[in-house]
Amino acid sequence: MSDMNTKDFLIGTLIGGIVGASAALLFAPKSGKELRGDISEGASTAKDKTYELLMQLTRRVASSQTLRLTKHKM
Numbered sequence: 001m002s003d004m005n006t007k008d009f010l011i012g013t014l015i016g017g018i019v020g021a022s023a024a025l026l027f028a029p030k031s032g033k034e035l036r037g038d039i040s041e042g043a044s045t046a047k048d049k050t051y052e053l054l055m056q057l058t059r060r061v062a063s064s065q066t067l068r069l070t071k072h073k074m
Helices: 002-027 032-073
Strands: none
Touching (some): 002 032
16 A cells, blocks of 8 residues: 555656646746747656656566565565
């Protein structure tokens, strides 16, 4: 149950960060070229963070599965 709460929290944090960053970019007074550059940079950052979270989650799941298999064999 704790794993589900952690997963939900990470997903909510990611979505909230994306929405907040998008709103900040769209409401900031900038030229179109600057805004497009900021959006591109924000998308790249979101992609990188998503990849990092995915790798962390993958390691956690793999570690959890290894632990379960080890306990099951005992």
